[in-house]
Amino acid sequence: MTQRAYAPYSGVQVGAAGVCADGRQVAGCNIENASYGLTQCAECALVADLVSNGGGRLVAVAVVAGDGEPIAPCGRCRQVLYEFGGADLLVDTPPGPVTLATLLPWAFGPEDVELRRSPQGGTQ
Template identity: 45%
Template sequence: MIDDATVDALFAAAAAARAQAYAPYSRFAVGAALVTPEGAIHAGCNVENAAYPVGSCAEAGAISAMVAGGGHRIAAILVLGGGDALCTPCGACRQRLREFAAENATVLVAGPEGVRRSFTLGELLPASFGPDVLDAAGGAR
């Protein structure tokens, strides 16, 4: 589990990213912030497009920022959305996360008031197919 200071930093970064979201169609702004095992924080927001589904999710933006910054592993991620329902990562983002995170990585789901629930990636994507499966089978990367 991650410490309170890291959760606070993730929440602040996700909130700042969410404020920049481009969501003119759904009007549902999302921010995400992840932390690497080294402690680097990277954030992203959703970016919609009139040519649906060309837009991108906040989690995808945070992952892209991490990779562009030289990171390759996710220790934890916080996803911040509005409304009363939990704003969990979509199916495609769960798989994106699995590419860079272990099944025991922490996924925090938050609303404007703070963290609502904590999951492991394995809880959100059970029996997942990830890079380790390819490595075990002798696949090339």
């Protein structure tokens, strides 16, 4: 997947692959933009693939650089992955697989939004 990355600015090609609870596989690569804030990380592209193809729950994710070595997801991507995999999602990292809870302690997720929803609409 890294070979499909569009990384003309950083030169860092990143690919991500995931396995869903139902056994499906999803993948993504980074897509850079001249307006750097609009760059899409590989993990976000993976989630777009997941949602575009019926949704589901991620159970394992691996993110690699162009050299094939695992790299840890950035903070933004950890939050995005939490939404679709939860605390028990296995993430491959340079020292080995860990749960997302290890990488993102005290995560904020859908259940937190529901707990704080105001009966009048919006959130408290």
